[in-house]
Amino acid sequence: MIKILIVDDNIKRTQLICKEIETRGLSRVSVTVCDSADAARLELHALYDLMILDVLLPKKSDGVPQAIHSLKLLEDIYNPNKRYLKPNLTIGLTAELKDIGEYKEKFEHRFAVVIPASMNSIDWLTKIMVCVDSVLGQEQKIISSSTDKLLITIHGIRTYGKWQQTLKEAINKYSREFEPVEMKYGFFDLISFSIPYLRDRKADKIARRLIGVLNKNPEKSIYIVAHSYGTYILSRALSMNEFDGKIRRIILCGSPLQHGANIDHIVNKSDVTINECGTSDCVLIVARSLLIGMGDAGRVGFSRENGRDFINRYHPGGHSLYFVESEHPTFYEKYWVPLLTTDAEPIHSDCRENFVGEDLLDLTVKILSLIKPVVYFAPLCFGLFYFLKL
Numbered sequence: 262m263i264k265i266l267i268v269d270d271n272i273k274r275t276q277l278i279c280k281e282i283e284t285r286g287l288s289r290v291s292v293t294v295c296d297s298a299d300a301a302r303l304e305l306h307a308l309y310d311l312m313i314l315d316v317l318l319p320k321k322s323d324g325v326p327q328a329i330h331s332l333k334l335l336e337d338i339y340n341p342n343k344r345y346l347k348p349n350l351t352i353g354l355t356a357e358l359k360d361i362g363e364y365k366e367k368f369e370h371r372f373a374v375v376i377p378a379s380m381n382s383i384d385w386l387t388k389i390m391v392c393v394d395s396v397l398g399q400e401q402k403i404i405s406s407s408t409d410k411l412l413i414t415i416h417g418i419r420t421y422g423k424w425q426q427t428l429k430e431a432i433n434k435y436s437r438e439f440e441p442v443e444m445k446y447g448f449f450d451l452i453s454f455s456i457p458y459l460r461d462r463k464a465d466k467i468a469r470r471l472i473g474v475l476n477k478n479p480e481k482s483i484y485i486v487a488h489s490y491g492t493y494i495l496s497r498a499l500s501m502n503e504f505d506g507k508i509r510r511i512i513l514c515g516s517p518l519q520h521g522a523n524i525d526h527i528v529n530k531s532d533v534t535i536n537e538c539g540t541s542d543c544v545l546i547v548a549r550s551l552l553i554g555m556g557d558a559g560r561v562g563f564s565r566e567n568g569r570d571f572i573n574r575y576h577p578g579g580h581s582l583y584f585v586e587s588e589h590p591t592f593y594e595k596y597w598v599p600l601l602t603t604d605a606e607p608i609h610s611d612c613r614e615n616f617v618g619e620d621l622l623d624l625t626v627k628i629l630s631l632i633k634p635v636v637y638f639a640p641l642c643f644g645l646f647y648f649l650k651l
Contacts, residue, residue, distance in 0.1 A: 487514070
């Protein structure tokens with residue numbers, strides 16, 4: 262993930278830059294916009310890869326734009342006694358080069374390049390995007406220089422996990438540093454999944470294999486992506502307390518774990534845990550309503566606070582929305598590749614909206630989840646009663 266700071270009081274110009282980055286699908290780019298020199302100073306306590314700075318800038322918001330304010334900002338950044346962090350690359354923007362005036366030489370000394378950016382033309386935008394591409398390319402070279410990461414993927418039931426290979430190929434476009442491990446266990450049928458004993462027996466068997474993989478790679482940075490039943494397997498594995506290491510990122514998606522479940526054993530083992538939720542995941546509605554021990558945390562989220570080490574994210578779509586190939590960029594290119602390849606902070610996403618019948622659906626699911634033990638054990642009770650009667 263590269264960080265860009267735009268310091269410009271020209272709203273139209275900043276909007277054009279942001280829109281161009283979004284149009285190109287540059288999911289690995291994070292943009293922060295400031296409209297004054299003082300606002301930029303607040304941001305520059307963090308390191309930015311690229312700063313795009315208007316030569317004529319007000320000191321404070323809604324102030325009078327003057328070249329002296331931009332120059333003083335640059336001097337503060339370059340001053341070793343000030344606590345501001347100098348961006349790796351700085352580009353100057355000006356409607357007219359003559360606006361630099363008496364500070365021309367000083368500006369040119371500080372800027373990598375000064376681009377005329379008149380609103381009568383957008384040629385300047387092309388030049389800026391060339392610089393952005395250059396910074397992205399440099400970041401990619403750094404990422405690809407090491408090979409000490411392990412990417413573990415775990416698929417769900419009634420599938421052979423073809424998405425695992427697709428995700429690996431998407432990651433390889435940006436980085437060759439990952440050693441992929443695809444946890445496979447064949448086609449697990451719905452009936453076996455519905456029976457708690459068979460479900461847990463299968464999960465524990467795979468969980469022990471997963472623990473073996475983790476313990477064999479203590480020196481590697483570990484990243485895990487688990488879908489559906491794969492999240493259940495991961496939960497069982499980490500609850501065994503047989504792995505003492507730390508996991509860099511855990512991504513759960515389409516999880517049938519109960520939304521009120523205590524997942525401290527997962528969150529405490531990871532620097533960051535992300536729970537991806539599909540707001541229209543009908544599979545999880547059925548799981549919570551009819552299957553003992555199952556829930557819909559991959560639809561409604563886990564009942565815990567979002568923070569630095571955990572976040573629920575909500576997206577429109579169903580149980581397999583994360584692997585739709587027709588979208589460009591794909592879901593995992595937009596949300597997962599930056600997390601995995603650059604250790605970027607997870608971006609927030611919450612598309613939830615109230616809809617007609619929401620209360621009724623919620624009430625129905627709750628009632629069904631409460632009475633489902635009766636559905637499971639009623640036939641057994643009737644059978645025992647009939648047998649004892651005989």
